[in-house]
Amino acid sequence: MRYRLGPGDYVTGGIFYTLLIAYSFSTLYPFYNILVMSLSDGSALTRGIVYMWPRDFSLENYKAVFTQPDLVNAFMMSVLRTLAGAALTVGNMCLVAYALRRKDLSFRKGYLVLLTIPVFFGGGLIPTFLNFRLLHLYDTFWIYILPSLFSYFYFLILIAFFNDMGESLEEAAKIDGAGYFMILSRIYMPLSLPVLAAITLFEGVNQWNAFFDTLYFTSSKDLVTLQALLAKIITSTETMATMQFAGEEHRKLNPKGVQLATMMVATLPIVFIYPFLQKYFVKGIMLGAVKE
């Protein structure tokens, strides 16, 4: 006898819906909470808890963020490394994935071994640090770019996708006299936009969120990023550091308020871009993963 929906189903259905709504709410509310807290007057924050609406609406925290030179510099540096890093990484990944996709390339096995070993084995933190110093990369902008130029994860996804596109496109182009670089840029890349968008999003987010490399592989203030600045403040136990955060002119501001505004600035780009690209990256992952 065919199964029919019974009352029990509606109950479980209801439970599922409730659970999902609760979980979704819990992932969205915190960011709303930072927003209203950061839009509150600093002294109001100490007087009571802010839940739904700003208490004593004020833009003073944001004014501090955008006028404090340290914070502005950090923001610019974050933007710079995100754009440069994402672009260069995606570009390089296209090159490698396209080149290594054909099984008939000379030394292909050798290349693959070279690419695979670092996934499982690495030098460790101190040797990496010492190596950066040796190469004079310590405290340079390149420290943000070079280590992430190749990622095995993106490699697998891209290669799977390129191979899915089939050989006929490439054969036809070769007959027309196109060189490999042209085939890659005019044919393969335009046709892989969903996957490229997914990888760009991932790498962009990784670059934007990175803080450890700034903290341990750089020393000058010019290279400080937004996340690193926040990390320093949050993990520091001295109140002096948090006081200085808001800057001299803003000593009357609640440093927590300024910290919240900074956190908002550090989170907003992701929150904005993310929904639009979400459909791309889900498709990208599914394409790559289902092929496994």
Add this chain to the structure above:
Amino acid sequence: MKSPTPIYQTTARTDARPSRTRLRLAKLGKERALHLMVLPTVIVLILISYMPMYGIIIAFMDYDVFKGYFGSPWASHHGFEHFYDFFTDPAFGQVMRNTIAIAVLKLVLITPLPLLLALILNEIRFNPFKRVVQTATYLPHFISWVIVGGLIYMWLDPELGFVNHMLLTLGIAADPINFMGESKYFYPIVLFSDAWKDTGYASILYLAAISGVNPELYESAEIDGAGRWRKMWHITVPQTKGTFVVLFILSCAAIMSGGGSTFSQFYILSNPTNNETSMIIDLYALRQGFEYARYSFATAIGLFKSVLSLVLLLSANYISKKWADRSLF
């Protein structure tokens, strides 16, 4: 006098056919653009990933920054001095206990969650709702632990945080609790925040696997009278067992090695007051290396941890091959 040409040699002589090396060189010539494409990656990998591997050698030395790799003396006990130091260090027990405890807790409690979420989501027919839920729950994964950690500190703050505020107004607690300042609250905080942050995103792969299941299986089960739970237990779960096992193995390795997420999380959330439970092996090595400049010692710890993770990865892989017929290699 020339030697007689053997009767079977009827074709032209061999030097009219190019030699094998010639052919290979010609092929390389045609492929040169492709090799050029791989070149940047090769250079970067050698410089950034392979060169430090040589540096591991300092774990067996008494590394001196001024003497470098070739001038530093070898450590005593045939180079194993630092390993002995680590094993006999009073902090060793605590560090290992913390690392293993959190690894086990995460493996047992956290890794099944994305699967559960995927199963529940799969039961929802109303697509717009499904999409909203997915968009919402994937979001925290993309926010850095710096932000999330900062939020946690704020919410759990004894004076300003809403958690204490609620506890006090609801009468559950008499005094505000300094959550981030006491070791005993650390693990629940870590587990909750990790589940909150990554469950949504981790469920994508499971959803992909579930959507790959043949719908005819469900159809025929329904005709035979199977309800929601029967279908889930007898069809969905068995069909996705492979994916779960592979992901489980990967989590084993990642968590034990203090993989990216765990490390960042602990880095931000641990502070001197909750050290007793928050000091994991990676953090310990970090402090020893960067704050006390004990480079060799820290490298030795890192090497020990790498070896341990590798062993764990291979064991998990072997066990799953025996029990579930699936493995990573």
